[in-house]
Amino acid sequence: xxxQFWQLALEAWDKGQLGTGLGRILVxxxxxxxxxxxxxxxxxxxxxxxxxxxARTRTQLDDKALSVLxxxxxxxxxxxxxxxxxxxxxxxxxxxxFADRLVRSxxxxxxxxxxxxxxxxxxxxxxxxxxxxxxxxxxxxxxxINVALVxxxxxxxxxxxxxRIGPIIAGLGLFGVAVALGAQDxxxxxxxxxxIIAEKRFxxxxxxxxxxxxxxxxxxxGFRSTLIRQFDKAPVYVPxxxxxxxxxxxxxxxxxxxxxxxxxxxxxxxxxxxRAIRDRIADYxxxxxxxxxxxxxxxxxxxxxxxxxxxxxxxxCFTRTTAWGEWLAIKETLACEIKRIVxxxxxxxxxxxxxxxxxxxxxxxxxxxxxxxxTSGSRSRTLPSSSNTKITNPPSMA
Numbered sequence: 001x002x003x004q005f006w007q008l009a010l011e012a013w014d015k016g017q018l019g020t021g022l023g024r025i026l027v028x029x030x031x032x033x034x035x036x037x038x039x040x041x042x043x044x045x046x047x048x049x050x051x052x053x054x055a056r057t058r059t060q061l062d063d064k065a066l067s068v069l070x071x072x073x074x075x076x077x078x079x080x081x082x083x084x085x086x087x088x089x090x091x092x093x094x095x096x097x098f099a100d101r102l103v104r105s106x107x108x109x110x111x112x113x114x115x116x117x118x119x120x121x122x123x124x125x126x127x128x129x130x131x132x133x134x135x136x137x138x139x140x141x142x143x144x145i146n147v148a149l150v151x152x153x154x155x156x157x158x159x160x161x162x163x164r165i166g167p168i169i170a171g172l173g174l175f176g177v178a179v180a181l182g183a184q185d186x187x188x189x190x191x192x193x194x195x196i197i198a199e200k201r202f203x204x205x206x207x208x209x210x211x212x213x214x215x216x217x218x219x220x221x222g223f224r225s226t227l228i229r230q231f232d233k234a235p236v237y238v239p240x241x242x243x244x245x246x247x248x249x250x251x252x253x254x255x256x257x258x259x260x261x262x263x264x265x266x267x268x269x270x271x272x273x274x275r276a277i278r279d280r281i282a283d284y285x286x287x288x289x290x291x292x293x294x295x296x297x298x299x300x301x302x303x304x305x306x307x308x309x310x311x312x313x314x315x316x317c318f319t320r321t322t323a324w325g326e327w328l329a330i331k332e333t334l335a336c337e338i339k340r341i342v343x344x345x346x347x348x349x350x351x352x353x354x355x356x357x358x359x360x361x362x363x364x365x366x367x368x369x370x371x372x373x374x375t376s377g378s379r380s381r382t383l384p385s386s387s388n389t390k391i392t393n394p395p396s397m398a
């Protein structure tokens with residue numbers, strides 16, 4: 001009996017599971033366990049030596065690349081352990097084919113994982129292209145690189161497992177035609193976004209205003225919509241097609257900021273006073289460096305028109321700064337200076353008023369209103385009908 005039990009144990013040890021002995025399985029598990037345990041030591045040794053070499057270079061790109069490659073490199077000992085474990089199992093037939101494809105897929109995964117992690121540090125070097133392209137174009141290029149790496153890596157793994165990519169792409173092409181018919185707005189917004197970037201209409205950070213849509217600061221330009229942050233900090237997602245088709249004002253690209261005022265003074269102001277006010281305002285604009293009075297932009301200070309209740313002096317000028325806060329401060333200073341100039345000239349600002357002229361007052365004495373008994377004890381007033389009319393209080397009813 002003991003001999004039969006020993007033979008049974010040896011048979012189980014030799015056959016194990018799926019035709020592989022338990023000894024081989026335990027050896028394979030031991031190899032994988034050792035690979036998992038030494039992966040940190042492997043990363044420390046390899047990355048440490050590479051960092052010493054990177055420290056000798058002037059650029060920081062290699063240092064940042066090594067920091068993002070730690071996790072993919074830590075996966076290399078695991079893949080190697082799986083490879084040696086499969087070799088120790090000595091599989092045959094379908095199991096051997098499955099294990100071979102698994103190891104190949106893990107190798108491809110590790111390679112494209114490393115490439116994918118290298119995109120952020122390399123993208124910092126791509127930012128130098130912003131000198132020739134827009135920020136949004138560079139952002140889209142980085143996104144395209146990420147998508148391309150994912151697609152190529154996925155296609156490579158599918159090819160390893162015997163899945164042909166060509167028929168899938170052909171099928172997706174037919175499917176894409178059907179989807180395109182029902183997703184015209186999506187593709188329209190995608191193309192509109194590409195046109196916006198190509199035309200360089202605006203960049204992230206620009207202050208824009210879209211007619212009857214929104215006004216605010218551009219944050220991101222996406223494939224379908226653009227995120228605009230209003231000045232009340234509310235986010236607005238605008239489809240790219242609306243930004244491409246509608247009129248758009250980009251305030252961030254102004255070369256100057258304009259000030260256009262009509263200064264109304266009283267009609268009693270004399271010609272000498274009007275000319276004095278005009279000349280002093282013009283002198284102030286030309287002597288103040290905050291205003292651009294070069295021929296590149298127009299500057300006008302003229303007696304413009306006779307208004308309904310004032311003589312209007314037009315002030316038309318441009319500031320050198322385009323910053324909104326600085327522009328408001330310059331406007332405030334100019335307003336105070338104009339008030340001082342007008343008061344110094346001996347006149348004053350006009351305000352809307354209307355004069356009524358009556359040739360004669362109607363004859364007769366004012367009519368006294370006598371309240372009824374229902375309103376006895378109340379006091380009433382008579383409406384004046386002449387210049388001598390005054391308010392009277394009728395005698396109370398006894």
